[in-house]
Amino acid sequence: MPLIAVRPAAVLAGSGFRRWSAYRQAAIAGIFVNTVFGVIKLSILLGVADSAGGRVGGYDEVGLSTYAWMSQALIAVVVLFSWTELADRVRTGDIAVDLARPVDLQLAWLAADIGRAAWALLSRGVVPILFGAAAFGFRVPRDPTAWLLLPVAVTLAVAVSFACRFLVNLSAFWIIEVRGPVTFYVLVSGLLGGHLIPVQLFPEWMQVLAYATPFPSMVQSPIDLVTGQAAGSEALLLVTVQLGWAVLLLGLGRLVLRRATRRLVVQGG
Amino acid sequence: MAEPTVTGAYAALVRSRVAAQASYRSSFAIDVAAQVLLAVVEFAEVYVVFHQVHSLGGFSFAEVTLMFALATTAFGLADGAVGHVDQLPHYVRTGQLDVFLLRPLSALGQLVSSDFALRRLGRVATSLVILVLALVAVDVDWSPERAALLLVTPLAGAVIFSSVFVAASAVAFWLVEGTEFANALTYGGSYLSSFPFTVFGSAIRRFFTFAVPAAFVAYLPALALLGRPDPLGMPGWLSWAGPVAACLSVAVSAVTWRTGLRRYVGAGS
Numbered sequence: 001m002p003l004i005a006v007r008p009a010a011v012l013a014g015s016g017f018r019r020w021s022a023y024r025q026a027a028i029a030g031i032f033v034n035t036v037f038g039v040i041k042l043s044i045l046l047g048v049a050d051s052a053g054g055r056v057g058g059y060d061e062v063g064l065s066t067y068a069w070m071s072q073a074l075i076a077v078v079v080l081f082s083w084t085e086l087a088d089r090v091r092t093g094d095i096a097v098d099l100a101r102p103v104d105l106q107l108a109w110l111a112a113d114i115g116r117a118a119w120a121l122l123s124r125g126v127v128p129i130l131f132g133a134a135a136f137g138f139r140v141p142r143d144p145t146a147w148l149l150l151p152v153a154v155t156l157a158v159a160v161s162f163a164c165r166f167l168v169n170l171s172a173f174w175i176i177e178v179r180g181p182v183t184f185y186v187l188v189s190g191l192l193g194g195h196l197i198p199v200q201l202f203p204e205w206m207q208v209l210a211y212a213t214p215f216p217s218m219v220q221s222p223i224d225l226v227t228g229q230a231a232g233s234e235a236l237l238l239v240t241v242q243l244g245w246a247v248l249l250l251g252l253g254r255l256v257l258r259r260a261t262r263r264l265v266v267q268g269g
Numbered sequence: 270m271a272e273p274t275v276t277g278a279y280a281a282l283v284r285s286r287v288a289a290q291a292s293y294r295s296s297f298a299i300d301v302a303a304q305v306l307l308a309v310v311e312f313a314e315v316y317v318v319f320h321q322v323h324s325l326g327g328f329s330f331a332e333v334t335l336m337f338a339l340a341t342t343a344f345g346l347a348d349g350a351v352g353h354v355d356q357l358p359h360y361v362r363t364g365q366l367d368v369f370l371l372r373p374l375s376a377l378g379q380l381v382s383s384d385f386a387l388r389r390l391g392r393v394a395t396s397l398v399i400l401v402l403a404l405v406a407v408d409v410d411w412s413p414e415r416a417a418l419l420l421v422t423p424l425a426g427a428v429i430f431s432s433v434f435v436a437a438s439a440v441a442f443w444l445v446e447g448t449e450f451a452n453a454l455t456y457g458g459s460y461l462s463s464f465p466f467t468v469f470g471s472a473i474r475r476f477f478t479f480a481v482p483a484a485f486v487a488y489l490p491a492l493a494l495l496g497r498p499d500p501l502g503m504p505g506w507l508s509w510a511g512p513v514a515a516c517l518s519v520a521v522s523a524v525t526w527r528t529g530l531r532r533y534v535g536a537g538s
Contacts, residue, residue: 029449036453039473040461044318044325047468051322180299187303187310196314203320206313 008103009111016115027123034072035128042068042136045197057200062137063227069132070223071195076124077117077154078161078218080190082182086165087172099261106253110162117158139227145235146225153222156242161218163249164189170253173260188213194220200229214245278374282382290387297388304391308341311463312399326467327500331406335494337463338400339487343426344459345396349389351381351431354438355455358448361441367535377435377526410496418490418509425511426462426486432518433458433481435526442529458483467500474501482514 021027045064049056059067075081086109089095098105132138141147168185172178190196192206193215199207210216221238224230230238290297315337319330328336360366360380369376409415437451444450462483466474478484485507492499493508 023446025444025446026449029444029447033449033453033457036457037460040457040469043469043473044464047326047464048318048322051324051326056321175296177293177296177299180296180303183300183303184306187306191310191313196310197317201317201321203317206317 009107012103012108012111013115013118016112017119018115019112020116020119021123030076030124031127034075034124035131038068038072038128038132039135041072041196042132048201057198058229059198059200059227062139063229065132065136066139066227067198067223069129069136069138070226071219072128072132073121073125074154074157074219074222075195076120078157079165080161080186080193080195080219082179082186083165084169084172084178084182086169087178087182090169090172091176095264099264106166106250106257109166110159110250113162114155114158121154141226141228141231143228143231143235145232146228149235149239150222150225153225153239153242156239156246157218157222159246160214160242160249161189163246163253164214164218166253167249167256170256170260173264189215189218192216193218194223198223214249217242217245275374279378279382282379283385286382286385287387300388301391304345304388305395308345308392308395308399311341312337315463326465328465328467329407331403332491332495333465334399334403335407336465336487336491338396338403339422339426339491340459340462341396342393342400342423343486344430344462345389345393346423346427347430347434349386349393350427351434352386352389352455353384354380354434355448355451356380356384357438357441358445361445361533364535366533376530407495409494415494418493418511422487422490422511425515428515429482429486429511429518430455430459432515432522433483436518436522439522439526439529442533454481458486462486462488478503482518485511485514 042065045056045059045068046061049059049061049064054060056064086095089098098108101108129138141150164185168181169178171181175181192199192210192213194210199210199216199220202210210220217238221230221242224238225235312334315330315333318325319333323329325333354377357366357380360369366376366380369379372379404419434451434455437454438448440447440450458477458481461469461473461477466478466484466488469477474484489499489503489508490511493505498505499507
């Protein structure tokens with residue numbers, strides 16, 4: 001028996017897309033903020049390149065601009081801020097309703113998350129890139145492998161991010177207030193994933209540390225395909241690593257969920 | 270028995286918030302640790318930048334660290350004291366704001382005191398440690414005026430950021446879903462003021478000096494502490510004008526808040 005049939009998954013993804021597309025004003029506000037932060041981040045990076053004589057960490061000025069706008073575009077797509085929807089349902093007991101549904105809980109949430117990501121990509125993703133390209137320049141990849149792999153890499157980035165958020169949220173089965181763990185996760189994933197500053201600019205010890213975590217697979221990897229930091233077989237390797245993390249973390253999430261539901265007691269009814 | 274006073278009412282509100290935070294000791298400890306980590310992660314960006322280059326926008330690692338520490342100390346204080354106002358849309362949507370309006374205390378005062386975030390002290394303490402290290406590393410020609418400037422700067426900066434928080438959050442009176450607009454000015458202003466203004470374009474510089482006075486939080490006072498003229502040619506006395514900028518910010522944010530509150534007609538809930 002399949003874990004989740006294709007049709008329910010598609011319906012869930014579609015509803016995830018429609019649910020988020022209802023918040024137009026919020027999307028416009030989000031686009032504005034991501035764009036302002038993009039300008040600040042890029043100004044700092046261009047200041048670094050200027051001091052370094054034009055190039056830094058293998059990026060020229062257009063490369064840095066491409067990095068900055070891709071990383072801003074991905075914020076909402078891969079959810080680099082705090083997300084506690086699942087933990088909230090655990091705390092309120094609503095999770096019991098989710099567990100009673102005739103679909104696999106984890107994959108149903110994943111499907112809805114992919115629908116949400118698709119809306120985020122079309123709204124909050126595209127506009128900052130267009131603005132950044134017009135105002136500061138953007139390098140479109142010439143490598144055909146990059147074009148082929150990019151949709152896969154972005155989808156896997158969403159899957160890895162979902163798997164991580166799912167695990168962090170599951171801690172709500174054991175502790176009541178998840179704000180602490182969620183804040184830790186957001187800070188560490190943002191830094192080591194290469195959202196604040198490209199991983200290629202890190203000192204070596206920090207690069208080793210970053211690549212020991214799934215976080216670059218959420219942010220830096222899809223960006224590397226676009227900036228050309230990874231091309232050809234390197235690009236294929238990046239996507240394979242992403243796939244590895246997605247499978248590993250989703251599997252771990254299922255294991256933890258099984259243990260968590262065994263200790264779940266929902267009052268009332 | 271003494272007559273109940275307004276100050277007494279606020280003192281009771283703040284005391285109850287402090288008691289509430291102290292009663293979940295392990296949650297509170299994790300929250301404080303997360304705030305320490307926040308300051309460390311933010312500083313990591315400065316550290317990574319100076320791993321690549323020896324100067325940014327004409328300033329050394331120690332000099333930029335001084336700006337960073339002044340900015341994050343001020344922002345941490347402001348965020349802890351009034352950062353909660355950015356939850357205004359939630360209070361509008363749930364009707365809680367109407368409850369505040371029925372009580373004989375100011376709505377803003379109640380909103381702010383409903384979450385007096387002691388955990389932010391973790392971030393402020395970390396920023397102060399970084400500030401001391403930066404002051405040891407840079408060469409300051411100490412005088413009574415400079416010592417006074419150093420003491421006043423984080424406080425004036427906290428007042429400036431607090432005003433920005435209040436004014437920007439008041440946007441929610443016009444756009445309930447537009448909270449994120451506020452983030453561009455609050456978190457964006459904090460991000461930008463941690464770096465030398467010389468790396469930013471003139472439009473951003475002007476906006477964050479004259480419209481949102483973020484330049485007065487760290488960059489301008491740091492110039493006076495370091496005894497350096499502004500490479501951008503701003504007059505030297507501006508470095509000492511932080512308290513004036515703080516007073517003007519309070520006036521502007523008070524007017525914005527009152528205008529917003531006066532047009533508030535409830536969310537119909």
